[in-house]
Amino acid sequence: MDKTLDLKFTYTEKKDTRSGFGDGLLEAGRKNPNVVGLCADLIGSLKMGAFQKEFPERFFQVGIAEANMIGLAAGMTINGKIPFTGTFANFSTGRVYDQIRQSVAYSDKNVKICASHAGLTLGEDGATHQILEDVGMMKMLPHMTVINPCDYNQTKAATMAIAEYEGPVYLRFGRPSWPIFTPADQKFEIGKAWKMIEGKDVTIFATGHLVWEAVVAEAMLREEGISAEVINIHTIKPLDEEAILESVKKTGCAVSAEEHQLNGGLGDSIAQTLIRNNPAPLEYVGVNDSFGESGTPTELMEKYGLNAENIVKAAKAAIARK
Amino acid sequence: MEKQPLEQLTKISSQVRRDILRMVHAVQSGHPGASLGCTEFFVALYFNQMKHDNKFNMDGANEDLFFLSNGHISPVWYAVLARSGYFSPEEMTTFRKLDSRLQGHPATEEGLPGIRIASGSLGQGLSVATGAAQAKKIDGDDRTVYVLMGDGEQQEGQVWEAAMYAAHHKVDNLIATIDFNRQQIDGPTKEVMDLKDLKAKWEAFGWEVIETKQGNDMAAVLEGLEKAKALTGKGKPVLNLLHTEMGFGVDFMVGTHKWHGIAPSDEQLANALGQLEETLGDY
Known part of the structure; x- marks a missing residue:
């Protein structure tokens, strides 16, 4: 469908966001000798092989022992190392929540928890691995920064940016091949929302893979004479409240879009902001209190209501409530 | 810090025990039992x-770095940190206010x-200490990393993840100590969850294991650490x-899990302090 639309952002290549992480980690490692990598038996899946090859003395295979990996990383920060831990999002969060809470967040350690295969787009492996609660868990932790970039280029830029930032970070990315529609030379500013498309009738706040769906939705809405603003919320915490309020002040209503449970997700954070400042209509696109299942990423995004068509519906519903 | 001789270490231990009891008594909460038991080790x-x-x-x-994995025995650590300046x-x-x-x-x-680092939720300290020890190796820093764990804490799975890792990665600038007092909150470890042969378990994981059989005898503790x-x-x-x-050092507290997390009354405190010489001056 998107080929026939007049898209404001286009792509010539698709790539997985986890490759953006792997390539960003290699660059960060070249720039800063304190960057170290740890992985729990998923070097290939996390794309950490290039870093391991170039910096074997700064790379640690942990085996299938994620709790230990978080503790090791916290310990390594003490004399100034910048550890990047790598495993699936499920095992990066829920499995090790208490370790992150005590040894990383409460202790305010400079650990970068890098989590791949987040959300439904993991696909065929099914619900055991398709975590949809990770953003909620991580954003509740004091001191924690939560970032969910949208494509290969943004993930690479984010990975390099968090190496320069002092403090615990949760970096979430995914498995599927996805359009590369943001520039390779972008500067990634933690906590700064990116207004990608100007509009006046409704604002779409999207994060992660759903930013692409929001770009497609904007073109679909435009064909129907609706002007949508698209804002890329790559940093869910700290949330760029100023950008959110400024946009909604203009458009008067909003849609949140994320590959996550509605409970505890980006939409919840935006709702809190709006309720306290400008209680405008907000519609949610996300998973509604359910686990996922096996299927292709495209099938799953359609079945669970996470694609451009659903964003369009939500936008119209939000406008109708103005 | 200057190395203190045996006689002085014994004196400091007496004061540290007074500090532990007075802190816990003042706020009527905290963990005196294992704090008293580990006093010689910390000193x-x-x-x-x-x-x-x-x-x-x-x-x-x-x-050299020290990490306390069984964070509930904070009174002994605070007393030793304060007394060492x-x-x-x-x-x-x-304390606790x-x-x-x-x-x-x-x-x-x-x-x-x-x-x-924060500790209290059990099982995490060995991982942290191992990471800190490996970071020292990367930097060519030849000092040692110490960590203390509880014996009940050996029931946490993460301890064994870290045990396997440290041996595999040859983290040989790391000395882990287990406070082997054979007690935990619900009773003797043998009844709650039998640890069986801890020495054999750690050896099987690829560690050098030594036993300090008299962990409340300062000379024996020093010998073990050497x-x-x-x-x-x-x-x-x-x-x-x-x-x-x-509970070592106070006759009515020794050898039982009852004083794991209970504070002494005014009367009990007076009795306990009567058994411990004030060597450095109470705070």
Whole structure:
């Protein structure tokens, strides 16, 4: 469908966001000798092989022992190392929540928890691995920064940016091949929302893979004479409240879009902001209190209501409530 | 810090025990039992064995580092840190009170000198210490990393993840000690969850294991720590199985799990302090 639309952002290549992480980690490692990598038996899946090859003395295979990996990383920060831990999002969060809470967040350690295969787009492996609660868990932790970039280029830029930032970070990315529609030379500013498309009738706040769906939705809405603003919320915490309020002040209503449970997700954070400042209509696109299942990423995004068509519906519903 | 001789270490231990009891009594909460049991170990580390700087730098470069995994025995650590000059002994009056740096369980949030990571939720300290030890290796820093765990804590799975890792990666600048007092909250470890042969388990995981059979005898504790130190740098992490008695030093507290997390009454405190010489002056 998107080929026939007049898209404001286009792509010539698709790539997985986890490759953006792997390539960003290699660059960060070249720039800063304190960057170290740890992985729990998923070097290939996390794309950490290039870093391991170039910096074997700064790379640690942990085996299938994620709790230990978080503790090791916290310990390594003490004399100034910048550890990047790598495993699936499920095992990066829920499995090790208490370790992150005590040894990383409460202790305010400079650990970068890098989590791949987040959300439904993991696909065929099914619900055991398709975590949809990770953003909620991580954003509740004091001191924690939560970032969910949208494509290969943004993930690479984010990975390099968090190496320069002092403090615990949760970096979430995914498995599927996805359009590369943001520039390779972008500067990634933690906590700064990116207004990608100007509009006046409704604002779409999207994060992660759903930013692409929001770009497609904007073109679909435009064909129907609706002007949508698209804002890329790559940093869910700290949330760029100023950008959110400024946009909604203009458009008067909003849609949140994320590959996550509605409970505890980006939409919840935006709702809190709006309720306290400008209680405008907000519609949610996300998973509604359910686990996922096996299927292709495209099938799953359609079945669970996470694609451009659903964003369009939500936008119209939000406008109708103005 | 200057190395203190045996006689002085014994004197410091008596004062540290007074500090522990007075802190816990004042706020009527905290964990005196294992704090008293580990007093010789802490005093030996901070006043004799470790190279450390009481001006406190978080990174601890070119210093020996200590991590407390069983964070509930914070009273003994706070007393030893205060008595070795990390902060004023007066600050012990704030233990577990609102706005204190001396939290119920050790934390970095309030910036208490001497603490490098929060602990209390069990099973995490060995992983942290192992990471810190590996970071020292990357930097060519040849000092040693120490960590203390509880024996009940050996029931946590993460301990064994870390045990496997440290042996595999030859983290041989690491000395882990287990406070082997054979007690936990619900009773003797043998009844709650039998640890069986801990020495054989750690050896099977690829560690050098030594036993300090008299963990409340200062000379024996020093000897054990010297022996452990001599085993570092040889390709294997070192485990020190430290046999202690909970509540040691106070006749009515010794050898039972009852004083794990109970504070003494006014009368009990007076009785206990009567058994412990005030050697450095109460705070």
